[in-house]
Amino acid sequence: MILVTTNDVAGREITEVLGLVRGSTIRARHIGRDILARMRGIVGGEVSEYTKLMGESREQALDRLVQEARELGADAVVGLRFTTSEVMDSAAEILVYGTAVKLR
Amino acid sequence: MSRDWNELISAYLDGELDPAEREEFEQRLESGDVSRTEFEEMKAMRGLTGSVQLRAFPDHEWDRYWAKTYNRMERNLGWIFLSLGAIVLVSAGLYELLRELVLDGASPWWLRAATGSAALGMGVLFVSVLRERLFVRKTDPYRGIER
Numbered sequence: 745m746i747l748v749t750t751n752d753v754a755g756r757e758i759t760e761v762l763g764l765v766r767g768s769t770i771r772a773r774h775i776g777r778d779i780l781a782r783m784r785g786i787v788g789g790e791v792s793e794y795t796k797l798m799g800e801s802r803e804q805a806l807d808r809l810v811q812e813a814r815e816l817g818a819d820a821v822v823g824l825r826f827t828t829s830e831v832m833d834s835a836a837e838i839l840v841y842g843t844a845v846k847l848r
Numbered sequence: 849m850s851r852d853w854n855e856l857i858s859a860y861l862d863g864e865l866d867p868a869e870r871e872e873f874e875q876r877l878e879s880g881d882v883s884r885t886e887f888e889e890m891k892a893m894r895g896l897t898g899s900v901q902l903r904a905f906p907d908h909e910w911d912r913y914w915a916k917t918y919n920r921m922e923r924n925l926g927w928i929f930l931s932l933g934a935i936v937l938v939s940a941g942l943y944e945l946l947r948e949l950v951l952d953g954a955s956p957w958w959l960r961a962a963t964g965s966a967a968l969g970m971g972v973l974f975v976s977v978l979r980e981r982l983f984v985r986k987t988d989p990y991r992g993i994e995r
Contacts (some may be wrong), residue, residue, distance in 0.1 A: 776927065779930075785881075792994075792995075795994070795995045796993065796994055796995060798995075799993040799995045800990040800993045801992060803990055803993055804990050817866075
């Protein structure tokens with residue numbers, strides 16, 4: 745499965761547009777990690793607890809998008825975009841979406 | 849008793865055979881009873897493994913290793929103290945709540961029953977969520993992602 749942020753795939757021709765595909769997730773870390781993250785907020789530096797949280801969320805959302813694209817029989821997803829929003833405190837919501845296409 | 853001389857290649861190369869066995873082994877190697885290819889391959893492998901030199905672990909890696917170890921020990925110690933304190937405080941709170949529910953004659957029975965029911969419900973829900981989390985954690989494919 746080819747995933748690109750561009751509107752086409754270099755060297756390939758889009759033969760069919762299958763439609764919008766997306767994947768999303770909201771993940772949180774346990775209270776212990778939240779406590780450590782708050783402490784890091786006091787002293788500064790990278791909040792590795794939330795870096796990990798965002799990484800996990802991004803990969804899970806991407807996997808869900810790929811799964812949806814596969815079910816449509818897509819060869820690639822073009823115009824891939826990530827968005828995030830705040831649904832609850834200390835949680836990461838990631839939505840990734842794009843257009844599933846067939847290639848030649 | 850017949851011997852599998854191919855199995856003795858390693859012993860021959862390691863000098864573990866006695867003089868009589870060595871002589872016989874060499875004769876069998878010449879006659880082809882012992883696979884020449886296998887013998888040469890094993891000899892080459894011994895030469896290769898013998899030429900490998902272990903590099904000293906860099907000082908900065910040791911520093912990183914010990915920093916990580918101290919960091920983990922500090923964190924664990926902190927969590928132990930924090931957990932002990934939290935367990936005592938939560939237990940004291942629950943004890944006070946139960947005492948109030950049982951002994952507080954000023955509140956009507958239905959209010960005490962409702963408070964107890966709500967507290968019990970919260971407890972059951974929390975245990976349910978915790979159990980689900982522990983079950984999912986075992987197979988969570990995203991656990992290993994660091995960033």
